[in-house]
Amino acid sequence: MRIVAAMSGGVDSAVAAARAVDAGHDVTGIHLALSRNPRSYRSGARGCCSIEDSNDARRAADALGIPFYVWDMSEEFADTVVDDFVAEYTAGRTPNPCLRCNEKIKFAAVLERALALGFDAVATGHYARLVEGPGGVEMHRSADHGKDQSYVLGVLTQEQLRHSLFPLGDTTKDVVRAEAEQRGLQVARKPDSHDICFIADGDNAGWLAEKLGPRPGAIVDESGAVVGEHDGAYAFTVGQRRGLRLGVPAPDGKPRFVLDIEPVSGTVTVGPRASLAVDALHCVRPLWCAAPPVAGEYTVQLRAHGAEHRAVVRADGDRVEVELLDPADGIAPGQACVVYDGTRVVGSATIDRTSRLARS
């Protein structure tokens, strides 16, 4: 097959590209320029948009003997990922931009361009397994459970999966690093990327504050009494405990958590841990890997590297109702609920609202 290997400049995508070459594919390395300001070097190389990362990707392609180009996706990225990230926080939700990027950029804009230009598939260094199943291509959790990235890929449809290649799915990170070393790839010991690639220092609240400016509002308790003030509700996420700077201590002296963010007034509601627990997720915008799930018991994951929860899932057109069999804490609207059947990814939906079921 003719393959586009998306090469971020990290060790995973370099080894993924190498394995695609070994498998006999005709591989072209592509580095996606996602930042609008690619001239800036960044220390630490934690993200995926610096010139240093681009050079690392180029050098890995050199080592593999494959052609290498940079595709400028910065406009698409700004329009569909960064702007959405800001809009979601402004609306009081907590988005995951990596899912968005996979859905709209890596396996959409990039894949479509690759297919039009005569390629057959896009290979990435994600840790997830693709297997041929009775209902088409199935995506499963990675063999390396610690590194599993199937959560951020839960937005991919059958059509996207059929043109995707994850050569690292059967491997653990240790093996990938050792293999990179053995192949003589200079990125073998490069640190993993963390955080959100377009927020260089990992300070989401500071980055949002710079974008949105101060938007002061009140912090109230569950009774509606004002217990503090803040400079912008976008700095908070449901379940957050740190950085509340509350002037009025809780009556019971116990820590308080963000329970709710009301975007119009900017009111942030806080309360005790017990009030964080929810067991019903009302979700929208479902994206299924193949057929929608039949109503029944599944497991769901609610954040990257988060725990699995047993749940009853009912998909109904554009809406998905998820009943958690054990309550979960700190679930923020905007997060993705990815549904699993065993290790197989069924698909995902975006949490719109959470609630507590009245149970006996």
Place this chain on the structure above:
Amino acid sequence: MTDAPLAYLDHAATTPMWPEAIDVMTSELARLGNASSLHASGRAARRVVEESRELVAERLGARPSEVVFCSGGTEANNLAIKGLYWARRAQDPSRRRVVFSSIEHHALLDPVTWLAKHEDAEIAMTPVDRSGRVVVEALRAEVEADPSAVAAITTMWANNEMGTIQPIDEVVRIAREHDVPVHSDAVQAAGYVPLDFAASELDAMTVTAHKLGGPVGVGALVIRRELDPVALLHGGGQERDIRSGTIGVALIASFATALDLTVERQAASTARIEALRTRLVEGIRRIVPDAIVNGDPTAGPTHRLPNIAHVTFPGCEGDAMLMLLDAQGVECSTGSACAAGVPQPSHVLLAMGYDEVAARGSLRFSLGHTSTEDDVDRLLAVLPTVHERALRAGVR
């Protein structure tokens, strides 16, 4: 080593060295001696440099003392525009305006904008017409708005993306009328049109070796003796005290050999290359009827370089086509600058009045002394599939 391309159509980026220039370079690399040393080895090295200088001067219609060797086009342009700006402003602090065309190479544009940002220069950018030629009357108006405040005028001899040749005679006439120094970046022109520095009446002119079959890393600023630009590099004072640095004997000797051969063979090769260009353009039009060939359609030394064809493919992205052609062993350019490997829309096409989509949907094919009909035919053989796929991918 990668295999040689099947068709190299990017001679305006760099062109293969003449075998004679490689021979001279390798034999001179084996020579011992710093050209500034006073002993026999030094004198021998110096003799090679001065003979090369004489040859370069002769071939460019200049005097040997007017040839200042340096590292290439970027340095020569920086030396010319910054050096002249600083010198002229030192004579009269009111001289702060730099008049230049909107289609200059980045090696000229960026020093000018740097002067504006850091040295208080005032930018006076002259527009071009739809063929990429400076509008002389606009340049005149810029100068005459305040002639005594003009530090320098610069206009490239031929544009590197379009091949459009600029009205250097008229630019010089305006400069002379107002007694302002005038420079021209002749990097792209030098290999393909006759240059006569004295006859041009320019004050300064940039040339570089690797665009005409010499090595990368050497070029010259040809500059009248009475002009005394402020140096960029300070040190041993080699090269007229304008440019310090140990003299690169082998590079300079090879440059002189390449220029000599290029000029000697220019008349014959121009006709041959123009015929190849015609074959290329006609072939592209046959395959892609809506392709637009940009720049001046007329051939000849006052119109367009014989070796460049700049083509817009509507509905396609230049960098997608470049990649697909590359995969077929056909090498060309989008003609525009890159930032971190990301092609930027060509400032030249934008200046010519094209929109950003057209500016991103273009390729520059450039021919040279080693080009053959086979090179052109190889492009034409793969173009139908490449164009179809690029069209399918569309413009983002």
